[in-house]
Each structure stands twice: as structure tokens, then as C-alpha cells.
Amino acid sequence: MLKSVDTPLEEAEIVTDILVSTSLRGVDSHGLRNLPRYIDRIVKKQLIPGAPIKILHDTPTTALWDAGSGFGFVAGKKVMETAIEKAKKYKIGSVGTKIDDRFCSMNPALYSV
Numbered sequence: 001m002l003k004s005v006d007t008p009l010e011e012a013e014i015v016t017d018i019l020v021s022t023s024l025r026g027v028d029s030h031g032l033r034n035l036p037r038y039i040d041r042i043v044k045k046q047l048i049p050g051a052p053i054k055i056l057h058d059t060p061t062t063a064l065w066d067a068g069s070g071f072g073f074v075a076g077k078k079v080m081e082t083a084i085e086k087a088k089k090y091k092i093g094s095v096g097t098k099i100d101d102r103f104c105s106m107n108p109a110l111y112s113v
Helices: 009-024 032-043 072-090 107-112
Strands: 054-058 062-066 094-098
Touching (some): 062 072
């Protein structure tokens, strides 16, 4: 469904995986039932698939990103991956993000990084 509104494949997979995992955990309020709402927001240009993430600040151990109107799920997963890489190299890593969308249920994304 997300591909039908021009969502890049990688983003569609991240969002779908998180929504399905959330529903399978029994948290339907943050799971698949939200898919029509996301599609509606894309059609209304309130949510922009493929929106670039801007790096506002970056150091070896910290960063601040602006994910704009993109998917919170996608930004959240990339933020976690980057913080983990920084921590592997420097023993500490912290990445924050500004975003117009919400992160909803990021718990399943924690298992994938």
C-alpha cells in the first residue's frame, strides 16, 4: 500500500515491519490500523516519503538531525543505528532528532539494529 503512494521501498519495508510487529505484540493502537492514516497524510502532503534527513550538528559521539516531514519510524531507526555506531567506536553515542511526524511504537525497531 505504501508503494502505491510513492514511498521508497526501504522506507515502506521499515514502516511495514514496525507496524506489523507492533500489532503482533497486541498494541493495535500503534500498529497496522494506522496505515490508512499514513496514506491519507501522504496524499495530503503532510507526510513526505523519502524526505531528506538534514544533519544539524555532528561530532564523533553526538549528532542532531532534522527529519522534517518524513516518517518517524525511518528517522528513528537511522538515529539508533548511528548512535550505536558512534558508541562502538567511542564507547558513547547519542543522536537526537527533530521531526514533524511522531515515532509511535519504535520498540520493534530496537530489535532490528
